[in-house]
Amino acid sequence: MSGSEHHDHDHDHDGHSDVPSDVALRAKALFSLLADKGLVDPDGVDRIVEAYEHRVGPHLGAKVVARAWVEDAYRESLLVDGTAAVQALGVGGWRDGSRLVVVENSAEVHNVVVCTLCSCYPLALLGVPPVWYKSAPYRSRVVMDPRGVLAEFGTHVGPEVEVRVWDSNSEVRYLVLPERPLGTEHLGEQELAALVGRNAMIGVERVAAPVGDVTD
């Protein structure tokens, strides 16, 4: 996999600073010991890499969002019981006891998700979280100054809109149902899903209208 070259840009602000060189050895030693003792699947590493490269990622969340945009009954079921509604679309991987709550953006409310205490995140729908989501700047500030953090993502929320921050401190995981952009009435479900990005489902951005389709 393509990992090592990304160490070229290590710096204090991305959470990858000061990694001792023996970390790689320790990580592989621990995994090998566990595998040699039959405690973990020896193919587990390859399976995890393959899963997050090819099967589990934000396209799953986008599929859920697009369905909610085109089908009102689905949208309602998603807001009532997120776990059941995404499972109905074939999104599995929910550990016993973990629940999904979907929060809907509107002209009145803008939602944004964080885990201030660690890094809880809806992996089954969005894949592995980006570094910034797990970083001290995001976790420390978004609960106290959500508008300032959103502005750093280029998202400006007017004073008439209420900002709701969802801190994932229990086993609940949150997904933001973004607003459907204007000018997308003619698009089908798959085309809509292609517009929906990870950041919009965390709530730090909006879904942009497709290029060339902006209404006048």
Add this chain to the structure above:
Amino acid sequence: MNGIHDLGGMAGFGPVWAEPEGTEPNFHADWEPSVLSSMYGTLRLHRWSLDEFRFTIERSAPVDYLRRSYYEKWLAALEELAVRHGLVGEDELASGRASLPVKPNEHPWTPSFEVPVAAPRFVAGQVVRAVNRHPVGHTRQPRYVRGRVGTVVRAVGAEPLPEEAAMGICTPQRLYLVRFEAAALWGPDAGGNDAVYLELWESYLEDLS
């Protein structure tokens, strides 16, 4: 514990540095997925709870917590847990060679999410205060809500109390989704209608009505 991990409301970390969406790789080094794999694999052994894993990370020295990368924190915690729970020995970690048998799992961690039979203490719309407490052990009640007043949105089932789960004891307790007005948490300068939502265990709350 009032550890460095409890970051909500702290200042001084600077702006959020986000790589543009779609450009960041899933993993930033080839050893990272082996840590994730060790994490998932060992969790399935029912030796320790997710809260014990978190608490192990939370107890690292603050300077280490901030300096270490995300998966490096996980690795240090997994090494500690694997030794504590008899999966591997210190010398095995040092040599990288398996030489010891795995100790039996004498206290399996089997979480329950069964909702207690006792009626919920709080109902939707009730005004509550998050208790002011500073436990030395693990908690999932962030510092920024302690002593603050909020409103119950709804009861949301039950989960093991994190304070006990971190010690391998499972007592499911009811949870409540609670809304805290931004001004109640951060003072009058905070955004007018803005709010923070959390799920808080029953013993984290007291009635104010």
